[in-house]
Amino acid sequence: MKTKKEAAPTPEVSSTRLDMDEPTVTRRRLADSRPTTAAGRLKESLYYMRGRGALEISIIYLLILIGFSITSLVNPSFPFLTHDNLSGVISQNVPVLAILAIGAGVLMIAGEFDLSIGASIGLSAIVFIRVANAQNWILALIAAIATAMAVHLINGCIVVFTRIPSFIATLGMSFFWTGASIKVNGLTPAVLYTFGHGTGVNIFAGNHGYFRSQLLWLIGIGVVAWFFLHRHRLGNKVYAVGGNAAAAKAVSIKPNVVKLQSFAILGFMVGIAAILIAVRTADMQPGTTGDYTLLAIAAAVVGGCSLTGGRGSIFGMIIGAALILTIENGLILGRAPGFYVQLFLGLCIVVAAIFNKFMEGKAT
């Protein structure tokens, strides 16, 4: 029964072949349909940016900025454009949150998230301050980044190897790391006495008129992160693992390795953010940085990252952080009572997330 005869193709088979050859005569080739003019290319690029997170939220942010600026010019009791406000709020707080959002966002694209960001900022900042006081500031920088990376790699190992959902694993670990920072330091604030005789302060929190050093750090980190996420094979793997782990596995991408790399990237970003915070405030009390966790994740979501993985962009994460803090700033400048600030902020985050979900469907 298994002898192979000289198989003549059956009529059905050859007719299938005819069916598929037919349309090629008239159809337009993809290779020829690429736009040739600069305007055409720009139009195509904008078309394919639609629904991928950053474009729409950037337009909204631009509108808010224009609105705030006009209000500020017309009405002096809304001091948005003043020197102090731009330097003190926009370029001091936004970069820290944006750097955290980049870390949280890259991890979200890989399909996981980490709820111990706040706890690890505290631990890393305390390590930084104590090493800076006891040793020197170069060593302190290395120690702070190494601490944060170790914290998130340990979290990552727990999530990856036990397959516990990252929600519960990192929530539990956030208490552990807060406890660890109290164990290291006690409940009294760690105070930074000297830091590089002023040079260090200048590098990490220098005041340059309308902007501060933190903004330069954000630009540097943002550009490097953009190249690695959007133009490097590492980034491609992160998207593949978060978007469809089975498909990634089928092309020999190791999801566990990519996820651990993403946890390490988050750790690096948290370390930088912890240094920026510690140098600016010159002290750190354990257990006071918990808010950063959800703010960073909210910034990433507002910036177009999907909680289920596979979607998001560096530009979107930065805009997300800027949007949240600018709205908060506007509410405070507009003299909204304290509890209203939270009310509007929460509403904005939810509306932005719904808006992103809606725009996702428009992506082509």
Next chain:
Amino acid sequence: MTITTLEALLRLESVTKKYGPNTVLDDVSLAIGRGEVVGLLGDNGAGKSTLVKIMSGVVPMTSGAYYWQGAQLTHISRPETERRGVETIFQDSALVPSMSITRNIFAGRELTNRLGFLKLKKMDAITSEILDTVVHIEGIKSARQLVGSLSGGQAQAVAIARAVHFKRSLLILDEPTSALAVRATEALLGYLVALKAEGVTSVLVTHNLHPAYRVCDRHIVLNHGRMILDVYREDTSVEELTAAVVEGADGVRRYRQGKPFS
């Protein structure tokens, strides 16, 4: 069996797979010859998917041996089978919907410079070229389109285009037609026939007999984890295969005695 050990591209010998107390595959031996289109048939739960996973190297076998071009693979893993050119197109999960066609085609095998940065323009151009020449997919506007915005048939075609571009030697399609419309199914089977002419070997896994019957040179039927039929198209009929899939070995016996369906 006309396929000798040497000719066989892939040969499995006495493969058994157990999940806890359940035996999913029981002593299955089969060979896939170079340039063949083989239909792997069976009802839901017959063990088709497990066999596919073993062939593509994502699931280890409990016992048995895996030969590639006559040489035994001792450490079977996905990177090992991928290096040899086994490409599995799992239904719905072959591609990443949130990535562009280009990035999907080159996922894991990106064209990069020495530092690992992507050559996106070059990859876009190659993608447009293969979409134009290898698989003639209608309705795709650009290589930059997200795979999530394609229809099921278009996405399958993209997955096949990828396998062809990277000169994969064995193409395993897991239920490729179950979510497709009639026209898309015809187009997909057409690709397989065209690829066969270029020497690509493929395994078509399906419980949908009629389209498979026309394009496959040989049919292998699984029933409750056992291989009950391994037969060339010329020696069988849709009716016999139906009996085998539905009723197992008994069905085949009854059919050959001229009493189809008890």
